[in-house]
Amino acid sequence: DTEVTQTPKHLVMGMTNKKSLKCEQHMGHRAMYWYKQKAKKPPELMFVYSYEKLSINESVPSRFSPECPNSSLLNLHLHALQPEDSALYLCASSQDSRGDGYTFGSGTRLTVV
Amino acid sequence: GESVGLHLPTLSVQEGDNSIINCAYSNSASDYFIWYKQESGKGPQFIIDIRSNMDKRQGQRVTVLLNKTVKHLSLQIAATQPGDSAVYFCAENIGGGGADGLTFGKGTHLIIQP
Helix, strand or coil: CEEEECCCCCEEEECCCCEEEEEEECCCCEEEEEEEEEECCCCEEEEECCCCCEEEECCCCCCCCEEEECEEEEEEEEEECCCHCEEEEEEEEECCCCCCEEEEEEEEEECCC | CCCCCCCCCEEEEEEECCCCEECCCCCCCCEEEEEEEEECCCCCCEEEECCCCCEEEEEECEEEEEEECCCCEEEECCCHHHCEEEEEEEEEECCCCCCCCCCCCCEEEEECCC
């Protein structure tokens, strides 16, 4: 298995909702990432987990809460989002700190209404 | 056809021609670089990577060149095909390890004309 799987592929949520994005990989990668991508823009790093510990938070608002339950799973919990948070949320993983095998999932298209 | 740095968002080439996509990276401490292809509605797809101890690396129909002196990266695609139409991003790793995350360039939209 050489893929990063993200669910759901599409999500529409209201500003008072709580939802979660899920990411899974079975490549034995020990680093996992969340990125946010707005239309016609490059991906921007949000969070980095290395060996299941949060190592980087790029000053992301607290309405985004990451979680790494184990080495294969990465979640992003969403609460009280704003319409400007609508974007493509990408998960990625890499083998280790060297970055080998850096692989992205297909993303979750999030719309906040 | 050739794109210039990060300021030419679209590059149009004829099918069968070679294309060159350029990227200027920002941090002289970056030691790992990746080119990604992103089609509409999909996540970035790995094309080729290069580490700072190399200046050239070749794959199938693609070549990446790295010039650390001027902090410049290029992606050459030989004999372009309609399926090559996509947005291409360069990405750099700042800090010496992949677990620091990637910083992406602005992207170039490659259009293949029949």
